[in-house]
Amino acid sequence: MTTTLNEEKYTANLSASELPEGGIWTEAGSSLMRKTGDWKVEQPVWDKTKCISCFTCWAYCPDSCLKVENGRVAGVDYDHCKGCGICANVCPPKVSALTMEKAR
Amino acid sequence: MATLKELATQPAGEKFVGGHTSCAGCGYPNIFRLALAAVKDPVVVVGATGCCEVNTSIFPYTSWKVPFLHNAFENSAATCSGVEAAYYSLLKSGKIQENNTRFIAFGGDGGTYDIGLQSLSGAMERGHDMLYICYDNGAYMNTGIQRSGATPRYANTTTAPVGKVKPGKMQKKKDLAKIMVGHNVPYVAQTIAGNAQDLVKKVEKAMSIRGPKFLVVLATCPLGWQTKTQDTVKLTRLAVDACFWPLYEVENGKYKLSYDPKDKKIPVADWLKLQGRFKHLFKPGNEQLLAEVQAEVDKDWADLKALCEFHSKQV
Structure with missing residues (x-):
């Protein structure tokens, strides 16, 4: 199962259980969510x-x-x-x- | 050579995006952007520990739109060579068909000049088809400006501080490009982050060659060099004009100068005085140190020029 990150979640600060499993990056170029x-x-x-x-x-x-x-x-x-x-x-x-x- | 417009307007867009946490005015991200834009084939990037990895891949966010693999300080070149070997093995056994994937390893000066030198040396000697790009900002900037083998003489760092006894780092900067030439690799080049045309040209040239390639790029660190953020590009250009960091390439052992400032050559003091890490050199009583640095730069420049001239006469 993979979790997709979204900007809303980023601003709300992800808890440990919400982070993608296995420590994987789910989206390439996701740092654009960091303003x-x-x-x-x-x-x-x-x-x-x-x-x-x-x-x-x-x-x-x-x-x-x-x-x-x-x-x-x-x-x-x-x-x-x-x-x-x-x-x-x-x-x-x-x-x-x-x-x-x-x-x- | 692709023009900046061609690089900027590629349909695929940028392979290295913003939102990373490097300081404002950081000198290295544009090396990644331009180098990746200059590579047309699919590319796999391996990053050594350093600002590069710490800023661009803070979990769960990544600035890379290409496959990116991070390993420790000491083994980015070994990891890249392993990925390359595995790729060619899969190709040989027919498990993959496309044979145009290229491999690039990025490392800072700490991970290249010092800690990663053995794995880099091994990878270059084994002849893997990879390009190693070292961005050299002259200290371990990521961990708090500790001296490295790339720190220039008399620079102020936290582990070689300026005080009453010593005027900063006492040793000379290591000449990594020449060490790599000693590995008899097909292509070694030295360039700066502040000259996009030269950087792109050298990456394109390296990519046209099969075999191990090495590129060392001078990049400003506003934090460690104690400079103004807007001067980032200007500073590396001044380093070239002062002949502290000449632009040259070595193809199959033959040195070739990419740029000669000629009568535009400036005293090295003009470059040093813009940097807070050298401000003690301009205090009264330190004129001797400054003259020493100038003499060293002049000697190295004359040596390099003579070498390039010697090779240009060979057929």
Whole structure:
């Protein structure tokens, strides 16, 4: 028997009996349920009009937080962004589509 | 080489996702993301103990979308070689048909330079078809910044602290890439996490070769290096420009420089001064130590350049 994890259960903190049997991971990439976005002090703001979709920010984000849609960069995933500022730092200076501001 | 756009827009999506618990601005996760994006075939990942395993596979959550196997500090290479051997055995007996699965082992500098060196050496010598990627952040960052064989000279760590008697770690950093070249493996390369193009190119090249491959990647640790989180990418690039960490590859024993800063070469002090772990070197009275580090870097750089030049002339 395998237990499927869901976000509701994660936030409610799983008890020992609710955890998957045998210590197995039931879902690949399940860490997305852990919202590390609440760690941040600052957050990047993405300007759609300035972005040239060079994917530099995508390549260096440690938390895979730059969304990609239809072959273009499509914003920041604030649920997992830890606000390190790498994306704003590597964004080409002439473009500067990403800027840091105080997290809300 | 695949462009960043091609890597970012793969239909399968990312094989290493967010939500892991590495510190903000951590230098290593993008190595995993880019390396896995650069591999087109099905891949099995083995992870040594270290930040890699502790952050990405906290039960019951995992950041990996590829088969991931964790073993102890000392045997990630042995485990990976075992998985590879089992796979080829099943293939030989006809129990599986697809023969395109690739094997990658990830380890930190503690699990590679020190504890895991014997199993890595064995796996490389036996000639398994695997790629070992070491992310080198220069100390046991996961357990609280203890010195490792990869810690640079005069860095401040908790087990080699800066005090009245000693200015941090007294020994020189081990040159792991050269140790691996000594194993006569087909491909060894040194790169940084802050140069996506170079990293992807080297992973792609390694993946095109059958046999043991080794890659050592310099990665910033904002906690251990005591640096600003947003400077993570810049710091590894400065290490290259200072010639502290040259980018090169060794194919069948032949050294080849991937990047030469030439007149853009900066003094090593420009790289050191951004890091809190070296701040004692900039106090009055320590000029001698700084000059010593610079002389060491210059000598190693000249040696490497001469070696690359020598090999470039060979046919």
